Amino acid sequence: MKKWANLLVTTLSTAGLLLGSSGFSATTVHAATADNTLTDADINAYISRMTLEEKVGQMFISRTPQDNQQVRQDVAKYHLGGLIVYGADFTSVKDAAAFKTKIQSFQDAADLPLLVGIDQEGGKVSRLSDNPVVSDYRAFPSPQQAYAEGGMPEVLKEATDVGAMLRDLGVNWNFAPDADTTSDKDAFIYARSFGQDYAATADYITQVVPAWQQNVAATLKHFPGYGAAIDTHTDFAVVDRTKEQFEQEDLLPFKAGIEAGVDSIMIAHIVMKAVDPDYPSSLSRKVVQGLLREELGFQGVIITDGLGMGAITKFAQEHNDVAVDVLAAEAGNDGIMNNDYAKAIPALLDAVKAGNLSESEIDQHVFRLLSLKRKLGLITKGDLAKKEITSDKVTYDQDAKVARITGTVVDPDLSTGEPIYAKSVDGAPLVETVIGAGGKYEIDVPLTDAKQAIVLSTGMTDIAPLSLTIDALAKAETPVETTPTPTDTGKQAATDNQGKPEPKPVKAPAKKLGHKVVTTAAKKSTKASLPRTGNAKDAALAGLGFMAIIAAFGGAFLLKKHAA
Numbered sequence: 001m002k003k004w005a006n007l008l009v010t011t012l013s014t015a016g017l018l019l020g021s022s023g024f025s026a027t028t029v030h031a032a033t034a035d036n037t038l039t040d041a042d043i044n045a046y047i048s049r050m051t052l053e054e055k056v057g058q059m060f061i062s063r064t065p066q067d068n069q070q071v072r073q074d075v076a077k078y079h080l081g082g083l084i085v086y087g088a089d090f091t092s093v094k095d096a097a098a099f100k101t102k103i104q105s106f107q108d109a110a111d112l113p114l115l116v117g118i119d120q121e122g123g124k125v126s127r128l129s130d131n132p133v134v135s136d137y138r139a140f141p142s143p144q145q146a147y148a149e150g151g152m153p154e155v156l157k158e159a160t161d162v163g164a165m166l167r168d169l170g171v172n173w174n175f176a177p178d179a180d181t182t183s184d185k186d187a188f189i190y191a192r193s194f195g196q197d198y199a200a201t202a203d204y205i206t207q208v209v210p211a212w213q214q215n216v217a218a219t220l221k222h223f224p225g226y227g228a229a230i231d232t233h234t235d236f237a238v239v240d241r242t243k244e245q246f247e248q249e250d251l252l253p254f255k256a257g258i259e260a261g262v263d264s265i266m267i268a269h270i271v272m273k274a275v276d277p278d279y280p281s282s283l284s285r286k287v288v289q290g291l292l293r294e295e296l297g298f299q300g301v302i303i304t305d306g307l308g309m310g311a312i313t314k315f316a317q318e319h320n321d322v323a324v325d326v327l328a329a330e331a332g333n334d335g336i337m338n339n340d341y342a343k344a345i346p347a348l349l350d351a352v353k354a355g356n357l358s359e360s361e362i363d364q365h366v367f368r369l370l371s372l373k374r375k376l377g378l379i380t381k382g383d384l385a386k387k388e389i390t391s392d393k394v395t396y397d398q399d400a401k402v403a404r405i406t407g408t409v410v411d412p413d414l415s416t417g418e419p420i421y422a423k424s425v426d427g428a429p430l431v432e433t434v435i436g437a438g439g440k441y442e443i444d445v446p447l448t449d450a451k452q453a454i455v456l457s458t459g460m461t462d463i464a465p466l467s468l469t470i471d472a473l474a475k476a477e478t479p480v481e482t483t484p485t486p487t488d489t490g491k492q493a494a495t496d497n498q499g500k501p502e503p504k505p506v507k508a509p510a511k512k513l514g515h516k517v518v519t520t521a522a523k524k525s526t527k528a529s530l531p532r533t534g535n536a537k538d539a540a541l542a543g544l545g546f547m548a549i550i551a552a553f554g555g556a557f558l559l560k561k562h563a564a
Contacts, residue, residue, distance in 0.1 A: 038381045043370050046384035047363050054079045054111070055359075055366045056348045059334065060341045061117060061303060064089055068102060072109035078341050081369050082115030085171060087130035096134045096169060103170035113378035115217075115369070117173040120162060122146065124191055128165070135165065143177065143204070144195040155204070156211045163215030172376050173217040175266060177208050179253035180226040189226040198249045202256035209260040217372060220257040222268035222305060223292060224281060225250030232269040232311035236280075243274040255296060263372055264301035265292065267333065269311040280315060282307070282328060289332035301368050303335030304328050323347045330357055334365040387411045388464035389420070389441075389456050396471065402444040403470045405456070409439040411463055418458060425453045425467070447473040 047055065057079030064083045065071050074080065083106060093099045107114055119125050123142025128135040140162065146155045159177075166174060180189045181201045194201045205220065212218035224246055229237040241250070254265065267282040275291055276284040282304040292298050306312075307324050316324050325344035328336050329351070338344060351357040373379045391407040409420065420441050422430040433443045435458070445454060451472050457465040 036381045038374050038379065038384065040367075040371075042381055042384050043367055043374065044363075045386070047366055047370070049386060050366070052349060052352060052359060052362070053345065055362050056345050056352075057081065057341070058112070058366050058369055059329065059336050059348075059362070060345070061115060061335045061337050062341055063306075063339045064106075065339075066092060068105065071106055074341070075106055075109045075114065076111070078345060079111055080114065080341065081112075081335070082117055082173065084117040084119075084337070085127065086119075087127050090127060090131035090134050093131070093134065096136075099134055100168075100170050107170070112370075112383065113373060115173045115373065115376075115378070116171045117175055118166065118171050119175045120166060120171075121176040121178060121192055122158065122162070128162070134169070138165075142191065143208070144191070144193075147194070147204075152204070152207060156207060159208050159211035160214055163212050167215040171216065172378065173219070173264075173372075174212060175219045175221060176212065177205060177218065177220065178222070179205050179220045179257055180222055181250060181253060182226070182228050184228040187226075187228040188231040189222075189229075198252045202252045205253045205257045205262075206260050209257050209262045213261075213263060217263040217301075217376060219264045219266050219303070220254055220262050221266035222270075223254055223265050224268070224270075224272055224275075224287065225254070226268060226270065229268075229270050232280075232305070232309055234310040236271070236311045236314050237269070238271040238273055240273055246272070246274065251296070258296060258298050258300075262300060263375070264303055264335075265298060266303050266305055267292075269305055269309060279327070279331075280311060282312070282333070283315070283324060283331050285331045287331070293332060299368075301334045301372050302332065304333050304337050307336065307338040308340075323351075326351045326357065329362070329365070332361075334368045382410075382412045385410050385412075386464065387462050389458065389466035391456075391466055391468060394468070394470070396447070396474075398447075398474045400444075401447045401473055403447055404442060404444050405468070406440070406442045407456075407466070409435050409441060409458060409463065411439065411460075414439055414463075418460075420456060420458050423455050423457065425455060430454065445470055447471075449473055 058081035060078070060080050061082035061084060062080060064085055065074070066088055071083070075083070085103075089102075090099065093102060103116060106116075118127050120127055120140070121142065122140045123145060126140040128138070129140055132138075141149065141158065143155055143158075146158045150157075163174065166172075178189070178192045178194070179201065180193045181196075181198050182190050182193060183197070184190060194204045196204065209218050209220075227239060227241065227250060229239050231237075257265070267288060269280040269282050271277065271279070272281050272284070272287055276286040278284075279286075281287040288302060292302065307328060312324050316322050323344070325336055325338055325340065326347050329348055336344070348357065352359050352362065370379065370384075387410055389407065389409050391405055393406055395404045395406075396402075397404065405422075409418075414435065416435060416437050418435045419432050420435050420443060421432045422443055422445050424430060430445055431443060433441060435441045443456070445452070447470065449472055452470040453467065454470055455465050455467050457463075
């Protein structure tokens with residue numbers, strides 16, 4: 001019995017040695033679990049790789065055209081940062097499913113996921129009410145109405161429930177709540193306000209901002225406070241209140257919202273005469289950068305109200321058709337709410353080139369917008385990762401005379417089966433293979449007698465290639481030379497060969513693992529003719545594994561037979 005047991009052990013050990021005798025010298029190294037946390041450094045690194053056109057495009061949060069194909073084309077062409085949906089976007093679809101499909105088609109066209117905004121305040125400003133089918137015939141009361149029906153619990157429930165509905169529809173940014181305060185019931189903004197005094201409105205803002213932000217981004221509007229001003233959708237409004245009055249009254253709800261961590265603040269088009277008598281607040285650096293950003297310390301996203309509104313169009317007309325989008329950026333707004341991106345983006349690019357607008361400030365605007373997208377879960381580390389080819393390791397099989405390079409092609413949009421090529425630095429093709437799941441690749445490059453500088457590429461211009469150096473083929477040990485005693489014939493041969501170099505023996509080329517090495521003469525090879533990395537090694541290992549299993553079963557059979 002012991003004899004047969006020893007035989008079984010020997011058989012299994014031999015099989016194990018066969019399995020372990022593969023030529024690659026490095027063992028498999030399991031990478032640590034990747035950290036998918038998107039950091040500020042990741043965002044800044046991504047911004048540093050963006051073109052100026054891409055950065056400026058991200059600043060535009062624009063009304064959605066009703067030609068869906070145009071929307072998709074413009075989103076891709078102009079690199080828009082976001083879209084705004086209005087009543088027509090709801091009435092043009094038959095149900096909620098169709099609306100979500102439409103929004104998703106816009107997202108699919110974007111390089112980076114879009115911010116999708118909406119004015120869903122409730123009451124008289126309720127886009128969801130424009131197509132009851134989409135909202136399942138639900139009513140959307142104003143904050144005043146909700147408060148009258150059930151106090152703050154009802155107000156907060158409404159914000160939470162409607163926010164969840166918006167998120168389900170694919171809308172991620174609500175331009176609410178209104179932080180405007182006025183006691184004048186005839187004022188334009190009164191019905192949209194909370195309808196209470198400054199302190200009560202501030203308390204309302206403190207509570208309702210987190211309720212909205214459970215599901216979507218919230219926006220305080222309209223900074224620095226409409227008060228009893230006229231409607232700037234149609235006309236120009238100048239507010240004569242002192243700065244002290246603003247600080248003690250109108251700004252209280254905005255300060256409360258900032259302390260509550262509100263995501264964004266929308267700037268009104270009123271002229272805050274006490275701070276800047278020359279420009280509407282949305283175009284005033286003194287208001288946007290000086291008052292809101294510096295004095296109040298707000299670090300979130302600042303966005304203009306619509307620049308197509310009457311107050312701004314009249315201002316532009318009175319100032320020689322000044323480029324209001326450029327003024328909005330110069331004022332310090334991160335987001336520009338306008339539909340004229342086709343002409344506004346080139347104007348902003350010209351302003352940067354002329355030195356009137358710094359690219360570093362553009363970078364800061366884009367950082368805040370991308371940070372909001374990060375908070376909403378719209379972008380991930382993978383979305384912002386540099387599209388490139390990386391290498392995990394290079395292992396050498398001296399017997400097969402190949403270097404195996406393994407790594408990852410970093411591109412979230414990459415499809416499995418795309419080709420990856422190895423070429424010499426002068427462009428001569430060496431070998432190709434295909435990219436596997438998760439962007440993983442494994443490519444075997446034939447070794448030569450000298451080191452090789454090679455380049456791995458995919459053929460896609462937006463994916464950075466990888467340059468690396470492959471070691472030379474290991475030299476065989478030189479045999480010890482001996483001088484045999486020459487025979488007469490040998491003496492004659494030695495005499496005949498004096499002064500001539502001894503010819504080198506010609507060796508038959510070693511077989512490659514599924515490769516056909518591309519020589520210098522093959523530089524004109526087409527993509528289809530390039531050799532692909534084969535799976536011969538894997539097949540051999542599988543065969544050895546099968547042999548080991550057969551050996552084990554055979555040994556067990558012999559043990560059983562002997563025992564019987």
